[in-house]
Amino acid sequence: MAPRRGATRRRFLKSTALAVAGLGLPRALGAATADLKLKKPIKIGCQTILSGPLGGYGEFMRKGATLATEEINAQGGIGGSPIEISFRDEELKVDVGVKNARYFVDDWGADFLIGIDSSAVALAVGEIMPSLNRVLIVTHGATEKYNEDLVFKRHVRQCFRVCVPVYQDGIASALVAKDLPVKRWATISPDYEYGHTSWKMFRAYLKRFKPDVEFVGESFAKFGTVDFSSHISKVMGLSPEGIFSTEWGGEAVTMVKQAKLFKVFEQTKAFMIGMGAAMDVLQGLGADYPDGVWASGRYYFGYPDSAENKRFNDAFHKRWNTYPSYPSETAYTALQALKKAVEKARSVETEKVIEALEGLELDRPAGKCVIRKEDHQAVYAVPWGQIRHDPKFPMPTLTNLKVFTADEYYRKPPFAPVEG
Amino acid sequence: MLFQGLVGLSEAMYLWLVAAGLSLIFGVMRVLNFAHGSLYMLGAYFAWVAFRVSGSFWVALLAGPLVVAAVGWAMEFGFLRRVYSAPEAFQLLLTFAFVLMLDDAVKLLFGPVYQSPPTPAALSGAVLIGHSILPTYHLFILGVGVLVGLGLWVLLWKTSFGLVIRATAADREMARALGVRAARLFTWVFVLGAWLAGLGGALSMPVRAISPGMGEFIIIEAFVVVVLGGLGSLRGAFVGSLLIGLLHAYGLLFMPVFELALGYMAMALVLIVRPWGLFGIREG
Numbered sequence: 001m002a003p004r005r006g007a008t009r010r011r012f013l014k015s016t017a018l019a020v021a022g023l024g025l026p027r028a029l030g031a032a033t034a035d036l037k038l039k040k041p042i043k044i045g046c047q048t049i050l051s052g053p054l055g056g057y058g059e060f061m062r063k064g065a066t067l068a069t070e071e072i073n074a075q076g077g078i079g080g081s082p083i084e085i086s087f088r089d090e091e092l093k094v095d096v097g098v099k100n101a102r103y104f105v106d107d108w109g110a111d112f113l114i115g116i117d118s119s120a121v122a123l124a125v126g127e128i129m130p131s132l133n134r135v136l137i138v139t140h141g142a143t144e145k146y147n148e149d150l151v152f153k154r155h156v157r158q159c160f161r162v163c164v165p166v167y168q169d170g171i172a173s174a175l176v177a178k179d180l181p182v183k184r185w186a187t188i189s190p191d192y193e194y195g196h197t198s199w200k201m202f203r204a205y206l207k208r209f210k211p212d213v214e215f216v217g218e219s220f221a222k223f224g225t226v227d228f229s230s231h232i233s234k235v236m237g238l239s240p241e242g243i244f245s246t247e248w249g250g251e252a253v254t255m256v257k258q259a260k261l262f263k264v265f266e267q268t269k270a271f272m273i274g275m276g277a278a279m280d281v282l283q284g285l286g287a288d289y290p291d292g293v294w295a296s297g298r299y300y301f302g303y304p305d306s307a308e309n310k311r312f313n314d315a316f317h318k319r320w321n322t323y324p325s326y327p328s329e330t331a332y333t334a335l336q337a338l339k340k341a342v343e344k345a346r347s348v349e350t351e352k353v354i355e356a357l358e359g360l361e362l363d364r365p366a367g368k369c370v371i372r373k374e375d376h377q378a379v380y381a382v383p384w385g386q387i388r389h390d391p392k393f394p395m396p397t398l399t400n401l402k403v404f405t406a407d408e409y410y411r412k413p414p415f416a417p418v419e420g
Numbered sequence: 421m422l423f424q425g426l427v428g429l430s431e432a433m434y435l436w437l438v439a440a441g442l443s444l445i446f447g448v449m450r451v452l453n454f455a456h457g458s459l460y461m462l463g464a465y466f467a468w469v470a471f472r473v474s475g476s477f478w479v480a481l482l483a484g485p486l487v488v489a490a491v492g493w494a495m496e497f498g499f500l501r502r503v504y505s506a507p508e509a510f511q512l513l514l515t516f517a518f519v520l521m522l523d524d525a526v527k528l529l530f531g532p533v534y535q536s537p538p539t540p541a542a543l544s545g546a547v548l549i550g551h552s553i554l555p556t557y558h559l560f561i562l563g564v565g566v567l568v569g570l571g572l573w574v575l576l577w578k579t580s581f582g583l584v585i586r587a588t589a590a591d592r593e594m595a596r597a598l599g600v601r602a603a604r605l606f607t608w609v610f611v612l613g614a615w616l617a618g619l620g621g622a623l624s625m626p627v628r629a630i631s632p633g634m635g636e637f638i639i640i641e642a643f644v645v646v647v648l649g650g651l652g653s654l655r656g657a658f659v660g661s662l663l664i665g666l667l668h669a670y671g672l673l674f675m676p677v678f679e680l681a682l683g684y685m686a687m688a689l690v691l692i693v694r695p696w697g698l699f700g701i702r703e704g
Contacts, residue, residue, distance in 0.1 A: 050532075051523070052633035059532040191680075219672060222680050224637045226628055227434070229558065230669040233427040237552065250534040250629035257536060257627055261555035263546050284534035284629055 045104030064328030170201025279325030428669025441613030447652025457639025463621025492614025650700020
């Protein structure tokens with residue numbers, strides 16, 4: 001592994017040089033990549049949920065972003081400048097998210113912004129990006145209003161996204177559901193943008209694929225729900241045959257555990273959780289995760305079977321002693337995309353980087369991907385699969401993967417309204 | 421219909437255990453313990469550790485709350501007793517500081533990942549009620565909640581320790597003048613309150629995801645319960661918890677859009693009509 005040793009030596013030399021002589025030293029060590037002669041680090045502000053019952057999520061994003069930063073810096077940084085990354089807790093609150101973005105740009109001097117878990121925060125921060133005049137790459141918040149309305153219809157050009165939108169939760173799920181022996185669906189989902197928009201999309205598309213389905217009930221749980229018992233008993237009172245859910249993080253863990261107590265898995269034919277294959281949920285439920293539950297995410301560590309994905313998994317496991325969750329991959333990819341775009345543009349200027357990002361092709365851990373020019377949305381495919389317990393892994397994994405092409409389930413410009 | 425109420429009542433039991441300790445501590449010591457939710461969180465984490473070590477849910481249920489009681493003792497003995505004579509704002513600040521410290525301590529010690537051991541086999545069954553399925557665990561929780569209520573009633577009304585607690589709660593100066601050693605009593609009351617919160621947390625361990633910050637959600641509801649029932653009244657805390665549980669369960673069924681607001685609306689209503697709470701004692 002000669003290149004790796006070289007990289008390590010370079011990092012060692014570089015940190016020594018920095019320690020001895022400070023930043024003023026001529027940077028001959030960045031010669032591996034095009035030197036933009038910025039003479040300063042490229043600052044990237046990342047915000048994610050780092051506290052409360054969903055804090056495990058942000059931790060995975062932080063790990064992915066940190067790994068990318070370390071790898072890129074070991075290879076000489078972006079255009080010869082090292083990345084300096086800073087993390088702030090988004091708290092899933094709109095006012096906090098906006099404040100973080102302003103702080104990053106106005107006070108800390110960020111060149112780029114990445115992260116954001118909440119759809120509502122993504123929309124709110126997206127609104128102020130023209131005034132901040134920086135590129136924002138969202139790595140988790142998934143509402144379609146971000147790429148379809150904000151970017152495509154209203155031309156907020158600073159906004160990009162490298163994770164699959166709710167098309168994963170609402171349309172790919174419907175492609176799975178149409179072949180399941182279920183006619184009566186109900187949902188238990190979060191009572192905010194993401195939960196409502198996913199359920200709306202699922203209903204609209206499933207009805208299109210399979211006109212005789214019925215949607216018999218819904219129970220929306222507020223953020224911070226610690227007990228799902230009343231939601232479960234309400235929904236089960238309507239005798240559904242299938243449950244569709246977009247609960248995530250610790251709330252998905254609690255919901256599944258309690259659904260198990262209520263014997264929901266014996267009484268229904270299918271249970272689908274859009275974010276059920278996120279690593280924190282797989283690890284959190286462990287042996288308690290019932291076999292056969294349909295789950296997905298915005299990346300699943302076991303897919304695709306490619307050299308890049310294997311390399312990423314190995315590097316991540318070596319660095320953090322856990323398998324990556326999807327925010328790890330999307331944050332990792334956001335930084336790789338920025339590196340590629342800045343070096344292509346030979347500049348960190350917002351306008352030039354936007355142009356470089358539009359249509360950019362990436363070979364990311366999740367597979368080949370292109371950033372669509374019209375709506376600044378990264379297009380790649382993530383499978384759905386069924387939970388199983390494989391003794392080779394310390395947590396449940398997916399089997400029976402259903403792989404659809406992005407072309408089959410991504411909504412396309414000009415984005416006809418979702419009826420229903 | 422009735423079944424939904426039963427489920428709501430079982431959810432209310434965790435709240436009752438937290439609110440009972442909160443109310444008891446306020447009633448006797450006049451301290452509003454913001455960190456009470458954090459003690460609930462510690463109960464879950466310590467029980468989880470005990471479960472990992474022993475492999476037994478029952479050992480975890482016993483050990484977790486006891487360790488929390490010890491933490492409660494350290495909190496009262498080391499910190500709180502120094503601010504009893506300080507203005508209430510200082511007491512609130514101190515207990516709030518504990519919320520932040522305990523959250524971060526848990527994050528440092530156990531990591532931010534959710535933990536959730538399996539539900540014990542003996543309690544993971546279910547019973548059929550009409551056409552609906554109620555988990556055995558929910559029945560168990562209802563039983564524990566009622567038992568704790570009875571236990572507290574016996575302790576407060578049938579023992580001399582209870583007599584001293586009630587006397588001190590009613591008139592602190594008089595009790596002290598009659599020879600009650602308030603300092604020691606306060607420690608015991610706080611330890612008991614902490615144990616109750618720890619028990620709630622330990623009971624939640626196998627059925628709710630454990631995570632740092634899990635106490636912050638329950639403490640707000642517990643405050644609502646205590647205000648609703650009357651500060652310092654255990655009967656109030658019990659009835660308040662049940663009321664919140666029922667409002668939540670039936671709110672979801674009949675007016676899901678307002679469900680979140682119902683508990684707060686009930687609290688506002690009580691504050692307007694009976695500012696001292698349903699079972700509180702009118703002061704002055």
